[in-house]
Amino acid sequence: MVSESAFLEQIRANQGIILKVVSLYAADAEEKKDLYQEILLQCWKGWAQFRGDSKFSTWLYRISLNTVLTSMRKKTKLVYQDELPETAEPVTNHIEQEDSQALQTAIRQLTDTDRAIILLHLEGYSNPEIAEWLGISSNGIAVKLYRIRQRLAALLKAPDHERTS
Amino acid sequence: MNEQAKWQDWKPEDDDLNQLLKPGSIQKLQPGHPLIKLTRGLRRNIIWSLLILIGYVMIMIIFPYWQVLLTLTITSAFTIYVVWGAWTLYRAIQTTTRNSTRPLLEELKLHHDEISAWGRIQIKLGIFVYPFAATGGYLCGGLARTGLTLDQLLERGRFVYLLPVVILVLVPLGYLASKWMFRRSFGKLLIQLKGLIDSLEDEQ
Numbered sequence: 076m077v078s079e080s081a082f083l084e085q086i087r088a089n090q091g092i093i094l095k096v097v098s099l100y101a102a103d104a105e106e107k108k109d110l111y112q113e114i115l116l117q118c119w120k121g122w123a124q125f126r127g128d129s130k131f132s133t134w135l136y137r138i139s140l141n142t143v144l145t146s147m148r149k150k151t152k153l154v155y156q157d158e159l160p161e162t163a164e165p166v167t168n169h170i171e172q173e174d175s176q177a178l179q180t181a182i183r184q185l186t187d188t189d190r191a192i193i194l195l196h197l198e199g200y201s202n203p204e205i206a207e208w209l210g211i212s213s214n215g216i217a218v219k220l221y222r223i224r225q226r227l228a229a230l231l232k233a234p235d236h237e238r239t240s
Numbered sequence: 241m242n243e244q245a246k247w248q249d250w251k252p253e254d255d256d257l258n259q260l261l262k263p264g265s266i267q268k269l270q271p272g273h274p275l276i277k278l279t280r281g282l283r284r285n286i287i288w289s290l291l292i293l294i295g296y297v298m299i300m301i302i303f304p305y306w307q308v309l310l311t312l313t314i315t316s317a318f319t320i321y322v323v324w325g326a327w328t329l330y331r332a333i334q335t336t337t338r339n340s341t342r343p344l345l346e347e348l349k350l351h352h353d354e355i356s357a358w359g360r361i362q363i364k365l366g367i368f369v370y371p372f373a374a375t376g377g378y379l380c381g382g383l384a385r386t387g388l389t390l391d392q393l394l395e396r397g398r399f400v401y402l403l404p405v406v407i408l409v410l411v412p413l414g415y416l417a418s419k420w421m422f423r424r425s426f427g428k429l430l431i432q433l434k435g436l437i438d439s440l441e442d443e444q
Contacts, residue, residue, distance in 0.1 A: 090253075090261065094252040098252060109272055112269050112271075112272070137341050141342070141344055141347050145273070145274070145433070146272075175246050175249070178246070178247065188439045189439075197243060199248065208344060209344045210346050211441070
């Protein structure tokens with residue numbers, strides 16, 4: 076017997092995952108609501124099959140990302156720079172100085188798959204784990220992450236980055 | 241504090257999500273996921289095709305001329321083939337939508353392949369079924385409208401000459417219409433999925 080109350084309790088305890096994923100992908104308020112519904116439905120359908128082999132948060136992340144990336148979404152505006160500015164400073168410094176809101180704004184300007192990779196990285200998942208999730212090689216993730224961090228550093232360094240979401 | 245700690249420290253909240261987490265709300269949610277929409281379309285397609293098949297059988301009983309029997313038998317055979325394809329696809333999508341925890345690349349490819357398969361079914365329908373369906377429909381329409389026998393009808397030059405015109409007009413129209421509808425429903429999504437697949441495979 077599938078218990079709705081147990082399901083909702085688990086979702087409530089981990090709702091930050093859904094909110095973070097949707098905040099990075101939804102183009103507007105209407106799409107945000109649609110994505111919440113879609114993710115909740117997919118989770119509800121898969122809830123009976125959730126055996127607890129992985130943590131609930133991991134399972135929820137996986138369903139949320141898969142659902143968001145396979146849904147028909149409006150195109151979000153990508154305003155990133157192709158040419159990265161020359162910098163001698165370590166790229167992480169800029170990222171570390173920013174608050175999560177600025178970081179979120181910068182991440183929203185990455186491509187869909189790059190957003191998924193950096194999101195999982197920021198949540199503390201290791202490269203092999205991210206690689207397994209996405210179905211690509213661990214080396215591929217390392218290369219991607221390096222490029223993403225460079226791009227984020229450039230975006231965060233840009234004085235007007237907060238206006239480009 | 242590094243960026244990971246800051247990110248993990250961020251605890252967003254949203255009333256829209258809280259509303260959906262009230263007891264009973266889950267049961268009322270309407271799916272908008274493209275694959276679920278596609279299964280609905282497939283289900284409708286299968287039901288309509290079966291009803292049309294019954295219609296073909298009735299027409300064959302009413303007009304038992306070999307020409308009508310031939311065109312409608314071929315049309316029925318292709319319709320059964322298309323229904324079988326649609327049913328197989330429907331079952332495959334049901335399995336896909338029940339399990340959203342595959343690796344993302346695999347999930348994206350499955351979605352792309354299953355939606356493209358639906359497009360191929362439409363094209364097969366257009367190329368193989370429509371010429372026979374148009375001929376059968378034209379013959380039956382002529383028989384029903386004039387009340388003549390088929391032999392008498394085929395002696396009318398104008399009726400015979402118009403048949404290829406009907407086929408030449410209706411078949412491309414039907415084909416283009418189904419292709420347009422498919423592109424309108426799933427074209428953007430297919431491009432989006434292909435873009436995601438390519439961007440993930442770039443690093444392979």
